[in-house]
Amino acid sequence: MVLTEKQKQLIQKIGIANEKHGMQPAAARIIGLLYVSDKPELTFEEIGEALHISKSATSNALNLLMQTDRMEYTTVSGDRKRYFRLKISNWKDGFTKEMESLTNFSQLIMEVLAIRTSETPEFNKSLAELKDFLIFINQELPLLMEKWKKSRES
Amino acid sequence: MVLTEKQKQLIQKIGIANEKHGMQPAAARIIGLLYVSDKPELTFEEIGEALHISKSATSNALNLLMQTDRMEYTTVSGDRKRYFRLKISNWKDGFTKEMESLTNFSQLIMEVLAIRTSETPEFNKSLAELKDFLIFINQELPLLMEKWKKSRES
DNA sequence: AATTTAGTTCTCTAAATTAAGAACTAAAGA
């Protein structure tokens, strides 16, 4: 696994971007590695070596990534190694999940509205507006996904 | 500042939701407090007392929240206290910002595509599809915001 | 001038996160 400077750079950038979204550093860089790697499937050993991380760190990160459905592996018969690869298609699902967290938030806002004092009509009004905005987004995003699918079909 | 059980519960929930998005615990709970508080403006002291956090923690968290444009304060003449309140309207801006981080990611993907080997046409194809999806989303979200604005006007 | 008030900053500690390294397990091969 020889990586060019540019590849290393991108691994860092993708790593940092993912860390910002709450991912562990090692896991974040593994994602980056698999984006730029010339081989789309890498073994446990190759991953650890390429990123200079220990077996324990590699193992933990890979298992985390599989639990969160961002990676998967295949095996080849007569070979005990696992071949790890990205589940790219899941990015779209990931997007959808991100949106679901919006739904949760909009439910929280509704709970808040339900217990708020009526002494603060103005504040409550902007909170209600926020709630409506979130509901709007929640309605529109699935439509957006539909639109995307259709534009692909044609 | 007497808080009901329900209020305390919601502060926790909102706090955790915000922590998941990378916010510091104290700051996240302050946001929660201001959502449920009967007074939409609270002083430094009230905030620290209600959440049982020290002056240093209160000070740091409030300044962070103001730097990130999630809170602001007003003053009343003849009163040295600051009255802190949420910038709720900024949630929408926050949404837009969140979407901008998507734009950044789509640029990273383009950088990746630019240096990828042509030996992996299938992988490259799904990466290109991901890129198109991100571009699509980036185009559509501003339109969505427009639609929202219009629906409000009428 | 001395004191009070409102908030900031500094120092230190506790807790959480991250990952290394070694010991381990389980399957396959010699």
Add this chain to the structure above:
DNA sequence: TCTTTAGTTCTTAATTTAGAGAACTAAATT
């Protein structure tokens, strides 16, 4: 059966983060 391989788990150390408490500043009050 002994060894190798692939990966896991446990223990420990280093780093980072969060926040308490005390010392401090600057304005206002007495």
